[in-house]
Amino acid sequence: MSTPITTGKRAATRETILDHAYALACNGGLEGLSIGSLAADVGMSKSGVFAHFGSREELQLAVLDAGGQRFMATVLAPALKRPRGLPRLRAIVANWFDWGRQFQSGCVLLSSASEYDGRSGPLHDSVVAQMAGWRHELCKAIGQAVDEGHLRADTDAELLAFEIYALMLGLHHDGGLFGFDQAKRHAERAFERLWRSWQA
Amino acid sequence: MSTPITTGKRAATRETILDHAYALACNGGLEGLSIGSLAADVGMSKSGVFAHFGSREELQLAVLDAGGQRFMATVLAPALKRPRGLPRLRAIVANWFDWGRQFQSGCVLLSSASEYDGRSGPLHDSVVAQMAGWRHELCKAIGQAVDEGHLRADTDAELLAFEIYALMLGLHHDGGLFGFDQAKRHAERAFERLWRSWQA
DNA sequence: TGATAAATAGCACGATCGTTCGTTCTTTTC
DNA sequence: GAAAAGAACGAACGATCGTGCTATTTATCA
Numbered sequence: 439m440s441t442p443i444t445t446g447k448r449a450a451t452r453e454t455i456l457d458h459a460y461a462l463a464c465n466g467g468l469e470g471l472s473i474g475s476l477a478a479d480v481g482m483s484k485s486g487v488f489a490h491f492g493s494r495e496e497l498q499l500a501v502l503d504a505g506g507q508r509f510m511a512t513v514l515a516p517a518l519k520r521p522r523g524l525p526r527l528r529a530i531v532a533n534w535f536d537w538g539r540q541f542q543s544g545c546v547l548l549s550s551a552s553e554y555d556g557r558s559g560p561l562h563d564s565v566v567a568q569m570a571g572w573r574h575e576l577c578k579a580i581g582q583a584v585d586e587g588h589l590r591a592d593t594d595a596e597l598l599a600f601e602i603y604a605l606m607l608g609l610h611h612d613g614g615l616f617g618f619d620q621a622k623r624h625a626e627r628a629f630e631r632l633w634r635s636w637q638a
Numbered sequence: 639m640s641t642p643i644t645t646g647k648r649a650a651t652r653e654t655i656l657d658h659a660y661a662l663a664c665n666g667g668l669e670g671l672s673i674g675s676l677a678a679d680v681g682m683s684k685s686g687v688f689a690h691f692g693s694r695e696e697l698q699l700a701v702l703d704a705g706g707q708r709f710m711a712t713v714l715a716p717a718l719k720r721p722r723g724l725p726r727l728r729a730i731v732a733n734w735f736d737w738g739r740q741f742q743s744g745c746v747l748l749s750s751a752s753e754y755d756g757r758s759g760p761l762h763d764s765v766v767a768q769m770a771g772w773r774h775e776l777c778k779a780i781g782q783a784v785d786e787g788h789l790r791a792d793t794d795a796e797l798l799a800f801e802i803y804a805l806m807l808g809l810h811h812d813g814g815l816f817g818f819d820q821a822k823r824h825a826e827r828a829f830e831r832l833w834r835s836w837q838a
Numbered sequence: 839t840g841a842t843a844a845a846t847a848g849c850a851c852g853a854t855c856g857t858t859c860g861t862t863c864t865t866t867t868c
Numbered sequence: 869g870a871a872a873a874g875a876a877c878g879a880a881c882g883a884t885c886g887t888g889c890t891a892t893t894t895a896t897c898a
Contacts, residue, residue, distance in 0.1 A: 464756075465756050465757070466669075467669070467752075467753065469666075469667070469669070469670060470669060544752060544755060544756050548752065549752050549753075551811060551814070551815060552667075552744060552748065552749050552752050552811075552814070553667065553749075555744060555811075555814025555815050556664075556665050556744050556814060557665070565815065566815050566816070569815050569816075570815075570816070594827075596824065597824055597827055597828065600808055600812065600821075600824040600825070600828060601805075601808070601828050601831075603808055603811070603812075604804040604805050604807055604808030604809075604811075604828070605801075605804050607804060607807035607808055607811055608800055608801070608803055608804030608807055609804075611751060611752075611755075611803070611804075611807055612800065612803075614751070614752070614755025614756060615751060615755050615765070615766050615769055615770075616766070616769075616770070621800075624796065624797055624800040625800070627794075627797055628797065628800060628801050628804070631801075631835065635831065635835055
């Protein structure tokens with residue numbers, strides 16, 4: 439489930455492949471990721487890349503997992519060093535903003551959500567599981583903010599998590615279409631209004 | 639720009655093809671739409687379908703246009719019969735909810751937004767133009783609600799339009815991944831909170 | 839009804855897709 | 869240094885992709 443820290447050659451090149459695959463999937467989505475173009479990007483043969491995963495679907499699942507881990511490491515992990523409650527919540531959102539700017543051309547996780555929401559299979563399940571897990575983390579952080587007295591006692595954590603997520607979707611959407619700066623301005627003001635509306 | 643109401647055979651079958659293409663694109667996105675599978679779905683030969691558009695890109699543009707027209711006809715047009723201001727705004731959102739339920743497996747316009755936000759070309763331009771146009775309509779309806787005194791005089795139309803759009807993105811996102819009913823419950827409550835926060 | 843034009847089918851092309859298989863190169867182990 | 873194991877390559881497979889070209893069917897009109 440978690441990345442093995444093995445230092446073998448196999449694991450190293452696999453990581454390299456995943457790096458390139460992740461970058462490619464950021465632009466063309468997981469469905470647009472082909473083994474041929476990936477191999478050319480890495481500088482390996484198709485079969486050499488293929489041998490590391492066994493099938494295209496396994497490759498896609500690996501990219502999805504890698505994306506999820508990077509997201510958690512970039513957005514959630516640094517925020518856990520901040521004090522519980524609203525500060526941590528705001529740190530999460532701030533890191534999420536940076537994550538959004540970094541992948542202006544699209545986040546693998548978000549594009550996967552719209553690519554696989556109507557289908558079935560392992561990829562769909564993995565997307566749903568990751569999204570549910572992240573939503574759960576959000577709810578946890580919100581609950582702590584309520585416990586700390588930063589948010590109203592009758593705060594509906596799931597609803598607020600929905601609202602936070604929606605604003606981030608708006609940021610990504612507008613950022614990709616109309617430019618990140620304008621989208622960020624709107625999102626920042628929307629978040630200030632959101633915090634105020636739930637504040638104790 | 640607008641659909642010709644010609645009754646010729648060519649236009650009729652073209653419309654039939656677009657119907658099937660739209661349905662297919664709802665599930666697999668515009669990038670996942672192939673002429674071969676479309677022809678099989680319609681019951682025609684590949685070249686027969688191809689002749690109606692001249693290229694795959696023209697087909698995609700036509701599907702995108704058709705999607706935009708249907709969206710406007712379903713979401714905006716009926717709402718224009720409602721009185722200006724908040725009633726019309728709420729009608730837009732209500733119709734938008736129905737639109738979201740109808741295409742549980744994904745809306746072509748939304749999936750196109752994430753498919754083409756990082757690229758360039760006619761498809762990207764068409765998506766941006768459509769999204770900008772729709773956002774403009776939203777702002778117009780918001781401005782009327784301000785003029786009618788339904789919303790605060792200092793309402794930032796663009797910001798509110800962003801917030802409305804974000805909530806609808808959240809509805810589509812959660813609806814596709816976690817089920818439409820739960821997503822709708824969250825979105826409805828979020829919208830009530832949103833209206834109240836801007837009300838005069 | 840016969841001539842003309844439009845619409846569709848059929849076929850083939852080069853390219854790319856995911857995948858398999860056997861070979862070659864590189865690394866490790868004794 | 870020889871032998872065994874591992875990793876990457878290269879070629880080929882059937883399938884599908886978008887796109888031309890040429891027949892053949894179908895509709896239109898005198």
